Amino acid sequence: MSTITHERRERPSLFGPIVLIAIGLFFLFNRLNPITDLHWGDVLRLWPLFLVFLGLNILVQQAPLPLGTILSSVVALLAVGVFGAVLLVGLPGSMWGRANLEGWQTEEISFAAGDVTSAVMNLEIGPPGANLYALEDSQDLIAGMVTYQNALQFDKRGGNGRATVTLAPQYAGTWVWAPERWDDQGDELRWDLGLNPNIPMSLALTANAGASDLDLRGLMLQDLSLKIAASDVTVFLPGGDYDSDIETNAASTTITLPQSGRHTFELRVNAGSVTLNLPEGMEARIEVDQALGSFDDQNHSLQRTGTDNIWQTNGYEDSADRINLKLHIAVGSTVVR
Numbered sequence: 001m002s003t004i005t006h007e008r009r010e011r012p013s014l015f016g017p018i019v020l021i022a023i024g025l026f027f028l029f030n031r032l033n034p035i036t037d038l039h040w041g042d043v044l045r046l047w048p049l050f051l052v053f054l055g056l057n058i059l060v061q062q063a064p065l066p067l068g069t070i071l072s073s074v075v076a077l078l079a080v081g082v083f084g085a086v087l088l089v090g091l092p093g094s095m096w097g098r099a100n101l102e103g104w105q106t107e108e109i110s111f112a113a114g115d116v117t118s119a120v121m122n123l124e125i126g127p128p129g130a131n132l133y134a135l136e137d138s139q140d141l142i143a144g145m146v147t148y149q150n151a152l153q154f155d156k157r158g159g160n161g162r163a164t165v166t167l168a169p170q171y172a173g174t175w176v177w178a179p180e181r182w183d184d185q186g187d188e189l190r191w192d193l194g195l196n197p198n199i200p201m202s203l204a205l206t207a208n209a210g211a212s213d214l215d216l217r218g219l220m221l222q223d224l225s226l227k228i229a230a231s232d233v234t235v236f237l238p239g240g241d242y243d244s245d246i247e248t249n250a251a252s253t254t255i256t257l258p259q260s261g262r263h264t265f266e267l268r269v270n271a272g273s274v275t276l277n278l279p280e281g282m283e284a285r286i287e288v289d290q291a292l293g294s295f296d297d298q299n300h301s302l303q304r305t306g307t308d309n310i311w312q313t314n315g316y317e318d319s320a321d322r323i324n325l326k327l328h329i330a331v332g333s334t335v336v337r
Helices: 015-032 040-045 047-060 067-089
Strands: 105-112 118-125 130-134 140-148 151-159 162-170 191-195 201-215 221-236 243-249 251-256 262-269 272-277 283-290 294-297 302-304 310-313 322-329 333-336
Touching: 015 047, 015 067, 040 047, 040 067, 040 221, 047 067, 105 151, 105 162, 118 130, 118 191, 140 151, 140 162, 243 251, 243 272, 262 272, 262 333, 283 294, 294 322, 322 333
Parallel strands: 118 162, 118 201, 130 191, 130 201, 201 221, 221 243, 221 251, 243 262, 251 272, 262 322, 272 333, 283 322, 294 333
Antiparallel strands: 105 140, 140 191, 151 162, 283 310, 302 310
């Protein structure tokens, strides 16, 4: 009696290896010669096109060998070429254009601090981007000018000295499915928003598309949650003792770390580029967990410890002002200066 085993021969595909090699080479070259003007937002806009390339790869694999393998490599090279070109030069203005200023509403908002002694702030910044800063000589907890198209959620409630504020534009659909809302609308539509520097607050901040300058210096933060997607964002973090959770997705982000205080930071770079500026005199310990991404230490005060993935300044252990940073890099690049 004999047993016949039928083995299905897998058709080789070069799509995955070529794409991975291209991503690896990009981050290698970007580490050696950083490119700051990258169009991550435009790449993210075209994510459905990647599904098309995946579908084409499945189709061409049905061709007889070795033609299927050759066609699979052609599809992969075409995908790398298209997305690489968009990343470097962006999408043509004639294709996406700038949003028409008509249909946008501008509203002045404010919420008096009153007897508030602590606050929870939930802020979502839409495609226009924002200038966010600490208010001067103001009795308001939050105040400024905001723009939106469909509707604006501005919920505020308080009691027993504690206030909760939620501010977010309301889109007709989820912003991911509306690429026309992702364009940088320019200074005409950018939010101008201030927060009270004298009231301790927990700040949950989301920046979706656009260009934003988030100058949080002067604020009394109890904790910070920051999510950035398809944006070009500059962040200045305040001193004080608080913890932070920061996540970037297809964004170009520059973060200036606090000058004082004790901090535990969790930073997840899912895609895009991040530049961390470590102020002089601030001690730091950075633990790096990287997949396809790259990490570049350009700060001479940081030294690699006995563990390959940990960098630390000499005075970290005994300093009152120090940052414990846990850095997770999926697909992206991070530079410390």
